[in-house]
Amino acid sequence: MATLDTIARIEQLFIDFGEQPYEGARAESVTALAHALQCAQLAEWAHAEPALVAAAFLHDVGHFLAAEAVARNDHLDDEHEALALPLLARSFGPAVTEPIRLHVQAKRYLVSMDADYFLGLSPASVHSLALQGGTLSPAECAAFEALPHARDAVALRRWDDLAKTPGRPTPTLDYYLAVLRDVAQESAGPAASRPAAASV
Structure with a gap:
């Protein structure tokens, strides 16, 4: 039941906010x-595991939760990478939630490690980078690299940067909601499919 509730909540968030311009007033060329x-x-x-596909689909859901709470302020960081974690952790494991939690830090890491990466950022991403803390120190980069899901977070970040092509054909919302259901079921493990023990 928790999984069904989580997926229904995610679907409603995309219905309510998905057609808004991505990144608020400093809009990208695609909708959320x-x-x-x-x-x-x-x-x-890229043949990513289903959990990382789910993370890629869900990485900005926190923006929707922020928009529900208050009018968007483009001069403040809404910390969207953390806002969605309580909702998502009800049905998904760390293979989904950790790349999401780390994808903003992954941008800061890539800017710190690759001078050419910054040149490829959109104006909206450059603006949000400043709000999110800018570059990391060498020690912070090393600490990030040591995190269990850092590699997946970097992959997610690179897809995030490329996923802004107007009019590109994609699978539907329903298609990825089905992926989420499968991943959530896998996260729940075998116990989720066993009937509850009869009371005595």
Whole structure:
């Protein structure tokens, strides 16, 4: 039941906010839904595990939760990478939630380690980078690299940056909601499919 509730909540968030311009007033050239669909598609094209495809699709859901709470302020970091974790952790394990939690730090890491990476960022991403803390120190980069899901977070970040092509065909919202259900079921493990013990 928790999984069904979580997926229904995610679906409603995309219905309510998915057609808004991505990144608020400093809009990208795609909607939030198109961005999520393209990011998940890029993960699939890279033959990522289903959990990482799910993370790619869900990585910006925290923006929707922030928009529900208050009017968006483009001069503040909404910390969207953390906002969605309580919702997502009800049905998904760390293979989904940790790349999401780390994808903003992954951008800061890539900017710190690769001078050319910064040149490829969109204006909206450059703006949000400043709000998110800018570059990391060498010690912070090393600490990030040591995290169990850092590699997946970096992959997600690169798909995130590329998932902004107007009009690109993608699978549908329903398609990726089905992926989420499968991943959530896998996260729940065998116990989720066993009937409850009869009371005596």
